Amino acid sequence: xxxxxxxxxxxxxxxxxxxxxxxxxxxxxxxxxxxxxxxxxxxxxxxxxxxxxxxxxxxxxxxxxxxxxxxxxxxxxxxxxxxxxxxxxxxxxxxxxxxxxxxxxxxxxxxxxxxxxxxxxxxxxxxxxxxxxxxxxxxxxxxxxxxxxxxxxxxxxxxxxxxxxxxxxxxxxxxxxxxxxxxxxxxxxxxxxxxxxxxxxxxxxxxxxxxxxxxxxxxxxxxx
DNA sequence: ACCCAGGTGGCCC
DNA sequence: GGGCCACATGGG
Numbered sequence: 001x002x003x004x005x006x007x008x009x010x011x012x013x014x015x016x017x018x019x020x021x022x023x024x025x026x027x028x029x030x031x032x033x034x035x036x037x038x039x040x041x042x043x044x045x046x047x048x049x050x051x052x053x054x055x056x057x058x059x060x061x062x063x064x065x066x067x068x069x070x071x072x073x074x075x076x077x078x079x080x081x082x083x084x085x086x087x088x089x090x091x092x093x094x095x096x097x098x099x100x101x102x103x104x105x106x107x108x109x110x111x112x113x114x115x116x117x118x119x120x121x122x123x124x125x126x127x128x129x130x131x132x133x134x135x136x137x138x139x140x141x142x143x144x145x146x147x148x149x150x151x152x153x154x155x156x157x158x159x160x161x162x163x164x165x166x167x168x169x170x171x172x173x174x175x176x177x178x179x180x181x182x183x184x185x186x187x188x189x190x191x192x193x194x195x196x197x198x199x200x201x202x203x204x205x206x207x208x209x210x211x212x213x214x215x216x217x218x219x220x221x222x223x224x
Numbered sequence: 225a226c227c228c229a230g231g232t233g234g235c236c237c
Numbered sequence: 238g239g240g241c242c243a244c245a246t247g248g249g
Binding site: 089 | 238239243244245246247248
């Protein structure tokens with residue numbers, strides 16, 4: 001099977017978006033009250049069910065800790081206890097501390113960070129311990145409104161089942177599919193990623209391979 | 225009693 | 238550049 005042209009890819013991606021939007025959207029992500037809460041949530045949700053993250057966020061809110069200053073002041077041990085429900089609490093408390101320390105040192109505020117060219121900020125964020133590609137892109141897109149497409153496990157699962165990427169493609173390769181094919185529109189990227197998550201949460205479980213998946217028509221590979 | 229969840233870094237080859 | 242592992246809770 002020869003690979004689809006750039007124009008065909010673009011058409012398929014827009015077709016997929018339209019279909020998902022019709023079914024679920026618009027969803028207006030990310031579920032948070034402030035950009036800072038988005039950043040905290042992005043770290044807490046690493047390989048973790050969102051319901052567990054909500055419990056951790058609720059703990060931080062209850063204690064009045066959902067601010068840059070408050071999280072800078074708090075002991076890492078106490079922070080770990082408060083975010084316990086989100087799992088990996090020792091690692092994540094350290095990662096939150098790393099991020100906050102870096103942000104205060106480098107920019108002082110989130111607004112100042114987002115005032116800088118986001119492509120530069122992306123490189124800087126990726127160098128912060130505990131902030132990988134998905135976390136970084138989530139912050140840029142959902143906290144900063146920057147057109148940086150977010151790739152996650154759901155994106156990979158759905159796109160590979162549709163035959164648009166390979167299972168083995170790297171994060172940057174999958175991200176490039178979107179970045180190179182679609183207009184750099186943060187509203188579009190915001191909805192697109194949210195819709196992929198919504199679709200997969202409902203229909204793309206790990207074991208069964210999308211039996212009777214309504215997106216079959218978009219598949220570039222033969223249905224089994 | 226399993227299996228899974230909106231990853232990441234360290235270590236190894 | 239990849240493959241494997243630890244990290245941990247709560248829901249289905």
